[in-house]
Every structure is written in C-alpha cells, then in structure tokens.
Amino acid sequence: MKSYSEPVSLPSELLSVAEMYQADRLAMEGGVSGATLMEAAGKGIADLIIDTWPTGRCLVICGPGNNGGDGYVVARHLTEAGWQIDLASLVDPEVLTGDAALMRDRWEDDILSLREVMLDDLDLVVDAGFGAGFSRFLESDISTLLSRVKKAAVPVVAVDMPSGVNGDTGAVDPGAIPAAMTVTFFRAKPGHFLYPGRSYCGRLQIIDIGIDVEYLEEIDPETHLNGPDLWRDDLPLLTPEIQKYSRGHAAIVGGGISSTGAARLAARASLRAGAGATTIVSPPSALMIYAAAMEAVMVTSIGEAGDFADWLQARRIGTVLIGPGNGVTDRTREFTLLALESAANVVIDADALTVFRDDPDMLFSLIREKDEGEVVLTPHEAEFERIFSLAGSKLERARTAAALSGAVVLLKGADTVISTPDGKAVINYNAPPYLATAGSGDVLAGLIAGLFSGGMTAFSAAATAVWIHGAAGNMLGPGLISEDIENVIPEILSGLFREL
Ligand SMILES: NC(=O)C1=CN([C@@H]2O[C@H](COP(=O)(O)OP(=O)(O)OC[C@H]3O[C@@H](n4cnc5c(N)ncnc54)[C@H](O)[C@@H]3O)[C@@H](O)[C@H]2O)[C@H](O)CC1
Numbered sequence: 001m002k003s004y005s006e007p008v009s010l011p012s013e014l015l016s017v018a019e020m021y022q023a024d025r026l027a028m029e030g031g032v033s034g035a036t037l038m039e040a041a042g043k044g045i046a047d048l049i050i051d052t053w054p055t056g057r058c059l060v061i062c063g064p065g066n067n068g069g070d071g072y073v074v075a076r077h078l079t080e081a082g083w084q085i086d087l088a089s090l091v092d093p094e095v096l097t098g099d100a101a102l103m104r105d106r107w108e109d110d111i112l113s114l115r116e117v118m119l120d121d122l123d124l125v126v127d128a129g130f131g132a133g134f135s136r137f138l139e140s141d142i143s144t145l146l147s148r149v150k151k152a153a154v155p156v157v158a159v160d161m162p163s164g165v166n167g168d169t170g171a172v173d174p175g176a177i178p179a180a181m182t183v184t185f186f187r188a189k190p191g192h193f194l195y196p197g198r199s200y201c202g203r204l205q206i207i208d209i210g211i212d213v214e215y216l217e218e219i220d221p222e223t224h225l226n227g228p229d230l231w232r233d234d235l236p237l238l239t240p241e242i243q244k245y246s247r248g249h250a251a252i253v254g255g256g257i258s259s260t261g262a263a264r265l266a267a268r269a270s271l272r273a274g275a276g277a278t279t280i281v282s283p284p285s286a287l288m289i290y291a292a293a294m295e296a297v298m299v300t301s302i303g304e305a306g307d308f309a310d311w312l313q314a315r316r317i318g319t320v321l322i323g324p325g326n327g328v329t330d331r332t333r334e335f336t337l338l339a340l341e342s343a344a345n346v347v348i349d350a351d352a353l354t355v356f357r358d359d360p361d362m363l364f365s366l367i368r369e370k371d372e373g374e375v376v377l378t379p380h381e382a383e384f385e386r387i388f389s390l391a392g393s394k395l396e397r398a399r400t401a402a403a404l405s406g407a408v409v410l411l412k413g414a415d416t417v418i419s420t421p422d423g424k425a426v427i428n429y430n431a432p433p434y435l436a437t438a439g440s441g442d443v444l445a446g447l448i449a450g451l452f453s454g455g456m457t458a459f460s461a462a463a464t465a466v467w468i469h470g471a472a473g474n475m476l477g478p479g480l481i482s483e484d485i486e487n488v489i490p491e492i493l494s495g496l497f498r499e500l
C-alpha cells in the first residue's frame with residue numbers, strides 16, 4: 001500500500017528563500033566560494049541521476065540565474081559519465097553573470113536555443129530553468145517548451161524547485177510541469193511541502209553542498225516540517241504516582257439530539273490521547289443518547305451558560321473542546337465565551353468558529369485577554385475564510401491569523417499548517433487522503449484536547465495530534481472511517497514512547 005509519509009530522515013528545518021540566501025552568504029563568508037557551492041550542487045545532482053537512471057540521452061534546460069548555473073555543472077558531469085547531453089538555454093547565454101557565467105564557460109559543447117530543442121529519443125530532462133529566484137510568471141516560449149516536455153512523457157529532474165513553483169508559498173505557475181524528482185540543497189523549502197507545489201516535486205532529495213549546519217543557529221528558521229523530533233520530549237509521560245485527575249480533565253461540549261456523533265468521536269480520542277478523564281457536556285435533551293453511548297467517557301447535562309461556568313471551575317476542568325456538532329447557535333457562542341473566560345485551555349473548532357463570523361474581533365480580543373490557559377483554533381479552509389479572510393500562502397495566512405487572534409492556529413488540509421502567535425510554524429506532511437472523511441476533524445480536535453489536557457503546550461499538542469492523525473490514516477488506509485482512528489492510537493503512542 002502506498003504510504004503518504006516521507007522518509008523520517010528528512011531534516012525538520014524548512015528555509016524560506018531569504019533564509020536560504022542567508023545560508024549561502026554565511027557559507028561564503030565562512031570561506032566556501034559560490035563556485036564551490038555550485039559545483040557541489042551540480043555534481044550532487046549528477047550523482048543522484050547516475051544512481052537512479054541508466055546512462056542515456058538527457059536534455060538540460062538552463063535558465064538565466066544560478067539555477068541555470070547548476071544546470072551547466074550537471075551537464076558537464078553527466079557528459080563525463082557517458083551521457084549524451086543536449087543543453088538548451090532559456091536566454092542568450094551571454095547574459096549570464098557571476099558563477100553561472102563561469103560554469104557556462106566550463107561547458108565545452110553546444111548551447112541550443114529554445115527553437116533548436118528536439119525532444120525525440122530523450123531519456124531524461126533536467127529542469128535548471130528557475131529555482132529560488134523565480135518570480136512573476138513563466139513566459140510563453142518557456143511554457144511551450146515545458147508543455148512539449150510533458151507531452152513527451154520524459155522523466156524530469158528539477159534543480160532546487162520545478163521551474164514556476166514558488167519556494168516560499170508552493171504557488172505554481174500554470175506553465176509548470178511536474179518533476180519525477182526534485183533535488184534541493186542543504187534544507188528543504190516550504191514550497192516543497194505546501195500544495196500545489198508539493199505535487200510538482202515528485203520524490204524530494206536534499207543534498208549536502210558544503211554549507212555548515214551550524215549556520216542554522218544563526219538563521220533560526222521559523223518553519224519546520226512536523227515530526228516527532230519537534231515534540232517527542234513534551235509527550236505526557238506517566239509516572240507511578242499519577243492518578244486520573246492529575247492527568248487532566250477535559251470537557252467536550254456536545255451537540256443536540258440530532259448531532260451527537262461529533263462529540264462522541266472527539267471524547268474517545270481525548271481519552272485515548274491521554275486526558276485522565278473526559279466529560280461530555282450535553283444539552284439536557286440529548287443526555288440519554290450520550291449516556292447510553294459512552295462508557296469511560298463521562299456525561300453531564302448543562303442547560304444554562306452560567307451553570308457551565310460554575311461547573312468548569314468546580315470540576316477544575318483543564319481543557320475545553322467546543323464546536324464539533326454544536327450548531328451555530330447562541331448556546332455555542334455563550335459557552336465559547338465562558339470557556340475563554342475560565343482558566344482552562346480551549347480548543348475552538350467547527351461551529352464554535354463559524355458562530356463568530358460576524359464579529360471575529362470579539363473572539364480574538366477575548367483570546368488575547370485570557371489570563372490562564374492557551375487557545376487552539378482548528379479551522380478548515382472554509383471556516384478560516386469566514387473569520388479571517390486573509391490573502392497569501394497557507395503558511396502566511398496561518399501565521400497572520402495566529403498573530404491576529406493570539407491563538408495557536410491549525411489550518412487544516414493535506415498540508416496542515418500550525419502557527420503560534422509569534423510566527424513559529426510547522427507544515428504537516430504525513431496525512432493521506434483517506435482522512436478526508438466525515439468525523440475525521442472531530443477526532444483531530446479530540447486528540448488535541450487530550451494531549452493538551454495531559455500537559456502539552458498548545459503548539460505541541462496541535463502538532464502531535466496532527467501527526468498522530470496522519471499516522472493513523474496511513475496505518476488504516478483505504479476504507480478508513482473516523483470510528484477506526486481511535487483504535488490505532490495506542491499503537492502509534494507506543495511507538496512514540498518507545499523512542500523516548
Ligand atoms: N542557495 C544556495 O546555497 C545555492 C543556490 N544555487 C542555485 O541558485 C539558485 C538561485 O539562483 P538565483 O540566481 O538567485 O535565482 P534563479 O536562478 O532561480 O533565477 C533568477 C533569474 O531568473 C530571472 N527570473 C526570475 N523569474 C523569472 C521569470 N518569471 N521569467 C523570466 N526570468 C525570471 C531573474 O531575473 C534572474 O535573472 C537556486 O535555486 C539554486 O539552484 C547554487 O548554485 C548552489 C548554492
């Protein structure tokens with residue numbers, strides 16, 4: 001079965017284009033010349049190609065900047081290894097400057113213009129058109145060449161980024177074509193993991209070109225790839241003295257009689273994830289349904305908002321999850337406001353987000369003013385749009401939303417992004433499409449509540465929950481329904497604890 005997770009050995013730091021240029025600069029200040037880096041980049045790609053494909057005929061497409069410079073190096077090393085190379089330049093080669101011009105001069109064979117390119121009998125294409133420096137749009141003659149390559153169905157190896165994919169945002173020019181393999185340098189970039197860019201990269205390879213890892217300390221990257229290395233040490237560890245209430249008591253606000261499933265899924269996930277106790281707060285009319293359906297999960301009936309506030313305090317509730325199946329109602333709104341005024345951590349999902357569509361600022365000011373406890377917002381794209389309506393990449397929008405609201409924002413999708421208000425962000429990459437099913441978001445919200453309740457920070461709880469959710473999706477595969485997810489959580493947690 002196809003797994004949607006990537007090799008765990010990928011380094012977690014993701015560098016923005018600006019941070020990558022900084023790494024470049026630091027390496028050069030440290031005495032490694034630009035030409036040495038470019039030589040290592042091109043040689044590394046050629047070696048990967050030689051390891052992956054049998055010797056054959058390859059077209060190398062070179063652009064106007066240093067990405068093109070890398071292409072000249074790849075072409076030279078493949079020629080030395082016995083490949084037959086056609087090299088085409090997107091621009092008059094005379095316009096190249098710096099290291100790229102140097103590598104062009106070291107290329108002793110012909111340089112074709114776009115019009116001269118023949119695509120018959122090719123075994124491979126190397127796309128060294130544009131990388132980190134891509135901006136604006138692909139001009140029509142370049143798009144035409146790329147579409148001919150796509151039609152010829154020859155595998156493409158992209159240098160750094162497929163031409164037309166933005167390294168910071170994952171935005172894709174309509175003329176871009178998917179690569180079989182993308183080879184990037186030192187560390188991956190957000191655009192390799194944000195859709196649609198991610199689906200253009202094929203297999204991502206990161207190669208060492210001689211930039212010292214110690215520069216990462218100075219760069220202090222703001223974005224990481226989600227994975228256990230980021231939060232394994234924060235997992236709630238059980239000690240012999242522990243008892244259920246010291247593992248935290250989570251409250252899941254339940255919906256009315258016709259929509260009780262969401263809170264039930266969330267409550268089970270909360271217990272599985274490590275809340276010592278979990279109670280569903282039911283409207284009086286639905287109490288019998290919840291009571292009949294739940295075993296370890298407790299149920300309480302609360303009608304009035306004021307009683308909810310008293311109960312949160314009396315039962316020393318550490319974490320409240322509100323929203324799943326709750327309905328866009330006054331009750332949902334009032335209960336959310338009271339949860340925010342309490343000392344508890346709050347996970348705000350689904351209807352509890354939508355209920356603030358007309359006055360999101362009121363929600364945000366309560367979050368920012370909250371004395372005790374942290375807040376996680378877990379919108380999908382449509383819910384996000386209702387309360388934030390921001391432009392930009394998924395990463396930028398999640399960051400801005402977190403800064404604006406004062407909450408940890410988890411913007412869901414195949415490339416879920418989680419950001420703290422001060423801009424620390426992770427991109428998740430292990431979620432398979434099987435998770436796009438009814439109730440899956442309710443389970444995710446419950447997982448966050450359980451981990452939060454067990455003592456993790458908002459950011460760690462959110463990142464851990466998304467990763468566990470993805471791992472469960474991969475384990476279960478096709479046919480997954482949301483009810484299945486809780487059953488594989490113990491196995492996933494055991495794996496994580498074993499690594500501690
Ligand atoms: N960072 C490193 O450690 C190393 C990076 N290498 C390679 O260098 C590129 C980045 O090079 P740069 O010259 O900055 O950018 P590009 O080559 O991607 O493109 C810049 C070039 O293209 C022009 N341009 C941009 N967009 C367009 C467009 N839409 N249409 C036409 N022209 C466009 C722009 O004006 C410039 O002239 C990185 O990706 C790596 O591949 C190293 O060699 C190794 C070290």
Ligand SMILES: [K+]
Nearest residue numbers: 127130159161
């Ligand atoms: K490229």
